[in-house]
Amino acid sequence: MSISGLNTLKKGQHYTAKELDSFISTTDAVLLSNNENQLFTDPEREYKVTHELDGFFEHSEEDAEKHFREKKAYVVEKA
Template identity: 80%
Template structure:
């Protein structure tokens, strides 16, 4: 299922960890994984995109404010 040059992920679709690695290395996005910090430990493991968000709120330690960041964020889980 290797898809070189991914520029977006689609909810409901399955992707190999190596494809997600390539995607996140070349795209300004955030991946949230139910697999903790082991997302890229098995390149052939398959993950399903369960949610896609156009942005998220982030707390600034500098000024204590919360800001909405328009940055794609995806939730993935082991398939």
């Protein structure tokens, strides 16, 4: 599966770590994984997109406030 030029992932679809790496390298998005920091260690491991979010809250160190960031975020789990 090639995702060259793809600007979104689809909930319920499976992607290899290699495909996710390519996607996140070219897209302004966030990937959240249940695989801790090992998401990209095995390029052929498959992940399923379980959630797609339009944004998230983030704490700012600058003003000590919480701000909503309008940025796509995807939750992926090992398939």
